[in-house]
Amino acid sequence: MTINQISVFLENKPGTLSGLTETLAENNINMRAMSLADTSDFGIARIIADNADETAALLRKNEYVVKVTPVLALEIPDEAGSLNRILKLLGTKGCNVEYMYGFTGRKTNSAYMIMRATNVSEAEKMLENSGIHLVGTIELEKV
């Protein structure tokens, strides 16, 4: 079970990030989570929004270079040690994590980690077999 994350190419210039958030705001799109990967020349904004396809189409219409990537949304208890347990597990099974970022639920006491694994299906299987709850798109809208 994966969810769709939107990645947007941004030049590392003043105003590009606010340009993006302006476009989203004007179209009433709410971001659940955002992570910004940066280099000296450019950045990649990774966004979890409620309707990924619509958001992607909107951004493309506004001349943004966009990619929709399947990522894993893990629900973990919002307490010390819970993330550590999961990462140790992934580590022992040789699963590589490209990046990760998190947010907490509005309506639940859980934390959610958005994770991009090099091998999505392998990671998915591994986590599910270990009893970790992967959240899907519909459920994410409710938490």
Place this chain on the structure above:
Amino acid sequence: MCEHYYQKDAETMPEDQLKELQGKRLAGQFKWAYENVEFYRKRCREAGVEPADIHGLQDLDKLPFMCKDDLRATYPYGLFAVPLKDVVRLHASSGTTGKQIVVGYTKEDLDIWDDVVARQLVATGASSEDIIHVAYGYGLFTGGFGIHGGATKLGCTVVPVSAGNTQRQITILKDFKCSILACTPSYAAYLGETLHDMGMTPDDLYLKSGIFGAEPWTEAMRREIEKSLGLKAYDIYGLTEIMGPGVAYECKEQHGMHVNEDHFIVETIDPQTHKRVPDGQKGEIVFSCLTRKAFPLLRFRTKDIGILDRTPCACGRTFVRMSKPMGRTDDMLIIRGVNVFPSQIEEVLLSKGYPPVYQIIVGREDNNDTFEVQVEMTEDNFSDVVGDIRRKENNLSAALQTILQIKAKVSLVAPKTIERSNGKAKRVIDTRKLHD
């Protein structure tokens, strides 16, 4: 002022005598080239001209032009007028913009080369007392061997360092007490910086003058080099096709470069009409070799634009002076001494799956040319992982380096940010102000 000349009779020849000599040599050289170079003979037949038609300078216009594409088409030996066994030296261009240009020299041709370079050295005050540090590259490039030959003929103490290993070069300049430096202006600037970085000043060296050429350089660069190395910087002009260094040279007056007119005829032409333009007006520089036997190139269009000045020079030399090249008739750039055509960059982009929407930005920082290629990001080339994009950028940069022989910084920019226009897009932004 006590003026020294290397070959006084030639360098101070009265104008009418010089013109007569040129005319005689031109007729002889034309016959030589016509009879011994098949490609040229064909070209002349098409133009309807043969040796019987050429008696002197007044017939110069009858000669057809030659250009770099002709040299590429006859690679490697198609324009040689002597059998290879009489060719004792080959030199070539780097071949980054197409097939290499290959030129040959007989023993006598090399003597002429030595002489024309020696003239430059003496014109800047050099003598056999000087120790000359030659940091032009030694190899197929004409720079190293060209200066080497002339300096040896003059009787200087020649230090054939070639290029590279800059700190060691500073040590040599100091320990060997070199009095003349010969290298490209960019390298001279770099030596100046390295000297400073090593905690030394020009007073630690013994340099009195420098002979710099092989790439365009401005008056600002000249002053910078003179300050950082404590020497007087002189310009020297040449090109592989015509001889190498020694085609034209600055004297102590430094008001343009004297062309060795007993060996080379220089013209400036309108690149569209091909008619000669008057002295003082900008035109494309065209050279004819009057004395080389192995490679008798006549009316070679250089695509460099310049101005000729025939007013008397205070040094006493009667040779015409040419300005520094002021531009090109094509869109070629010279970056870090290497010829670059925007079309080459376009080819690499297309081969790597990028659309040909790019901008080349050339600048100058710390006495070095900076070279950036901005390319628009596309969805196909976008990846969610920074490492992938970096890999693609490096991949593109490596591909460019293979084709261009120099490193470009590749910057991916947002789509639709590079200006598009119908017809000639402004693909190149050159902030170097090379032509004052």
